[in-house]
Amino acid sequence: MIYVVIVYLWVALLLYLLLGGADFGAGIIEMFTSEDNKAKARKIMYEAIGPIWEANHMWLIIAIVILFVGFPTIYATMSIHLHIPLVIMLMGIIARGTAFAFRNYDAVVDNMQKVYNKIFVYSSFITPLFLGIIAGSTVSGQIDVHANTFLSAYIFSWLNWFSVTIGFFTVALCGFVAAIFLIGETTDPADRRRFVRKALQMNIAAVIFGALVFISAITDKIPLVQWVFGNPVGITAVSLAIISLIILWYLIYNGRSKSLRLLAGFQITMILLTTTYKHYPNIVILKNGGYLSLLENKGADKTIEALGMALLIGSVFILPALIYLIYSFQKKE
Amino acid sequence: MPFFMAVAHFYWLKTKDPVYKNITKAWSKGVAIFFATGAVSGTVLSFELGLLWPNFMKNAGPIFGMPFSLEGTAFFIEAIALGFFLYGWDKFNPWFHWFTGVIVGVSGIISGILVVAANSWMNSPAGFDYVNGQYLNIDPIKAMFNAAWFEQALHMSIAAFAATGFAVAGVHALMIIKRKNIKFHTMAFRIAIVFAAVAAILQPLSGDISARDVAKRQPAKLAAMEAHFKTERASPLIIGGIPDLKTKEVNYAIKIPGLLSFMTYDDFNAEVTGLDRIPIKDQPPVAITHYAFQTMVGLGILMLLLSLVYFFALFKRKAWFNAAWFLKLFVAAIPIGFVALEAGWTVTEVGRQPWIIQGVMRTSEAITPIPGIRYSFYLFTAVYLSLSLAVIFMLYRQIKMVPKLYDNEVTRPIS
Numbered sequence: 001m002i003y004v005v006i007v008y009l010w011v012a013l014l015l016y017l018l019l020g021g022a023d024f025g026a027g028i029i030e031m032f033t034s035e036d037n038k039a040k041a042r043k044i045m046y047e048a049i050g051p052i053w054e055a056n057h058m059w060l061i062i063a064i065v066i067l068f069v070g071f072p073t074i075y076a077t078m079s080i081h082l083h084i085p086l087v088i089m090l091m092g093i094i095a096r097g098t099a100f101a102f103r104n105y106d107a108v109v110d111n112m113q114k115v116y117n118k119i120f121v122y123s124s125f126i127t128p129l130f131l132g133i134i135a136g137s138t139v140s141g142q143i144d145v146h147a148n149t150f151l152s153a154y155i156f157s158w159l160n161w162f163s164v165t166i167g168f169f170t171v172a173l174c175g176f177v178a179a180i181f182l183i184g185e186t187t188d189p190a191d192r193r194r195f196v197r198k199a200l201q202m203n204i205a206a207v208i209f210g211a212l213v214f215i216s217a218i219t220d221k222i223p224l225v226q227w228v229f230g231n232p233v234g235i236t237a238v239s240l241a242i243i244s245l246i247i248l249w250y251l252i253y254n255g256r257s258k259s260l261r262l263l264a265g266f267q268i269t270m271i272l273l274t275t276t277y278k279h280y281p282n283i284v285i286l287k288n289g290g291y292l293s294l295l296e297n298k299g300a301d302k303t304i305e306a307l308g309m310a311l312l313i314g315s316v317f318i319l320p321a322l323i324y325l326i327y328s329f330q331k332k333e
Numbered sequence: 334m335p336f337f338m339a340v341a342h343f344y345w346l347k348t349k350d351p352v353y354k355n356i357t358k359a360w361s362k363g364v365a366i367f368f369a370t371g372a373v374s375g376t377v378l379s380f381e382l383g384l385l386w387p388n389f390m391k392n393a394g395p396i397f398g399m400p401f402s403l404e405g406t407a408f409f410i411e412a413i414a415l416g417f418f419l420y421g422w423d424k425f426n427p428w429f430h431w432f433t434g435v436i437v438g439v440s441g442i443i444s445g446i447l448v449v450a451a452n453s454w455m456n457s458p459a460g461f462d463y464v465n466g467q468y469l470n471i472d473p474i475k476a477m478f479n480a481a482w483f484e485q486a487l488h489m490s491i492a493a494f495a496a497t498g499f500a501v502a503g504v505h506a507l508m509i510i511k512r513k514n515i516k517f518h519t520m521a522f523r524i525a526i527v528f529a530a531v532a533a534i535l536q537p538l539s540g541d542i543s544a545r546d547v548a549k550r551q552p553a554k555l556a557a558m559e560a561h562f563k564t565e566r567a568s569p570l571i572i573g574g575i576p577d578l579k580t581k582e583v584n585y586a587i588k589i590p591g592l593l594s595f596m597t598y599d600d601f602n603a604e605v606t607g608l609d610r611i612p613i614k615d616q617p618p619v620a621i622t623h624y625a626f627q628t629m630v631g632l633g634i635l636m637l638l639l640s641l642v643y644f645f646a647l648f649k650r651k652a653w654f655n656a657a658w659f660l661k662l663f664v665a666a667i668p669i670g671f672v673a674l675e676a677g678w679t680v681t682e683v684g685r686q687p688w689i690i691q692g693v694m695r696t697s698e699a700i701t702p703i704p705g706i707r708y709s710f711y712l713f714t715a716v717y718l719s720l721s722l723a724v725i726f727m728l729y730r731q732i733k734m735v736p737k738l739y740d741n742e743v744t745r746p747i748s
Binding site for chain 1: 377396472
């Protein structure tokens with residue numbers, strides 16, 4: 001049952017990265033869209049993500065609940081040492097969620113709309129940035145449970161080049177996923193061209209930040225190269241991601257809209273797989289070579305048993321309803 | 334609120350009176366705003382548990398986490414159903430669409446019950462053995478169905494209906510007084526007030542069940558609620574008053590002899606444990622708990638009386654419905670349900686102090702080691718305050734727009 005729980009944790013993270021990421025990305029795209037086109041871009045995004053947007057953010061709650069019920073020590077350690085980035089991320093989540101709701105449900109249309117939009121785009125940028133920083137910090141080896149100064153315990157645990165570049169890499173990925181998603185939502189050629197350009201920019205940004213991640217891994221002495229390329233799974237996943245990326249761009253420039261999302265989703269899956277596979281089951285890597293393993297830090301057996309059952313039963317309810325929801329509101333051609 | 338919405342929606346589907354459809358749509362905007370802010374604060378909650386109380390979560394997470402993992406499911410279903418409901422007008426079979434609205438309500442209630450079940454575990458820990466500082470033989474199912482879950486969940490669910498019902502009804506009453514869209518607001522008022530009134534009449538019964546159990550399980554909390562300093566037979570019920578910690582007296586209070594004993598043990602002569610039996614270091618803050626409890630009960634009784642007035646008018650004095658004084662009563666009652674609800678949470682949380690897990694772990698042992706946590710506290714307090722203000726502002730704007738958005742109706746009062 002422990003493996004069921006771990007798989008759910010991983011899948012919840014993946015889906016949050018994909019679906020929540022596409023949501024964040026929509027805000028990021030809006031941020032980088034010129035004033036003239038903002039309103040139109042916003043409308044397409046709203047139609048695309050409106051009905052499923054609340055559901056997209058539930059994956060984070062599922063992941064965090066799995067963590068605190070099943071792996072409380074890991075949850076507690078992260079909560080203590082990554083307190084500051086977590087708080088900033090939460091602020092981003094609050095600001096973004098409320099701004100999104102307000103701009104869509106506010107009955108009065110006036111200057112307040114501008115305020116909501118501002119809050120929405122900035123928090124769409126900051127939230128995934130800090131999510132990335134938090135994710136990077138868990139494997140950066142900078143979390144020091146024996147630290148005795150404020151800076152080393154609560155600041156340098158996350159403020160390092162590696163974590164920060166991962167943060168920006170995450171932002172670029174979210175923007176990329178969103179752009180790809182939106183290409184499929186539009187029928188107007190001008191809109192399509194705009195989203196294709198955005199996808200390309202985000203793709204380039206992702207490559208640049210990806211390279212910076214590797215460089216900072218070397219300077220921060222993190223064996224990232226070995227994690228990614230030191231095993232057959234990593235090499236295969238990276239190769240598949242690159243091949244699917246080439247296919248994706250080939251399809252885009254041939255005017256196709258189908259399968260784009262699948263390919264982009266596949267790439268994200270491969271990236272998450274590569275970055276988590278090698279050090280599994282050690283989800284958090286501590287300073288001085290220590291680590292927190294999912295297998296060694298699990299809660300009581302009965303808890304894991306019950307949690308696994310709850311997740312399995314929950315999916316019986318959630319998945320069909322969610323799939324029907326997404327299906328029902330897909331753009332009809 | 335989703336239930337009010339579903340009732341209005343039901344009437345719309347049955348009677349085809351467009352006013353009901355408008356009410357449904359107007360309320361659904363409110364539901365959407367509440368849900369969105371509820372969802373983000375729910376996300377924050379699941380992180381804050383660790384950010385503030387890592388040591389509590391490290392030990393308690395696997396024990397009391399079960400309701401949270403189920404709540405995740407219920408919350409998820411609610412989000413999905415809300416997506417269907419808000420965006421599904423004219424897209425689906427009308428009754429399927431109606432049903433998704435009902436699901437929003439049902440899964441919302443289930444979420445609420447599950448979260449309260451987690452909280453009740455802190456009051457009435459179960460499902461583990463605490464041996465030499467170790468938590469052994471963990472059974473999350475037993476922990477979820479702890480002795481307090483039912484009465485706490487019942488009390489909270491009823492409170493939710495009463496608080497929302499009075500707030501919604503009051504707002505519509507205000508609009509009737511202002512002579513705006515009278516038909517719309519009258520019909521909305523009548524739906525909301527029925528929920529509020531039934532809940533307010535049931536609530537004292539549920540409160541009685543809760544208080545009896547608290548007396549058994551958490552005598553310190555009951556003693557603080559009642560500002561009951563001295564253990565004695567035929568204990569008086571203390572109403573109001575200012576507890577003086579030095580003299581162990583409650584000044585300026587109304588004391589009804591024997592009533593506390595009767596209310597907790599059905600016997601006017603029964604002995605009720607007072608604070609003198611509780612070591613000082615295990616005593617909760619008496620004044621806050623007592624005031625909060627008095628506030629909750631006082632407002633609860635007010636709501637009960639209002640509900641009785643409403644039913645009296647409904648069956649005997651229909652004319653009152655158009656009388657300004659009658660409507661003003663309900664306008665005045667807009668905030669009291671929510672104030673009572675917050676006071677109630679203050680009673681149960683402050684009354685449990687100094688424990689975070691009753692009798693097992695002290696709050697001071699649970700807190701995060703990070704220095705400067707007070708700044709985090711200020712920050713979140715500020716954020717939540719502004720969030721509440723923003724929601725009120727947003728609702729105010731919804732109400733202001735009613736004439737423009739739903740202006741296809743008569744403006745004559747209906748009898």
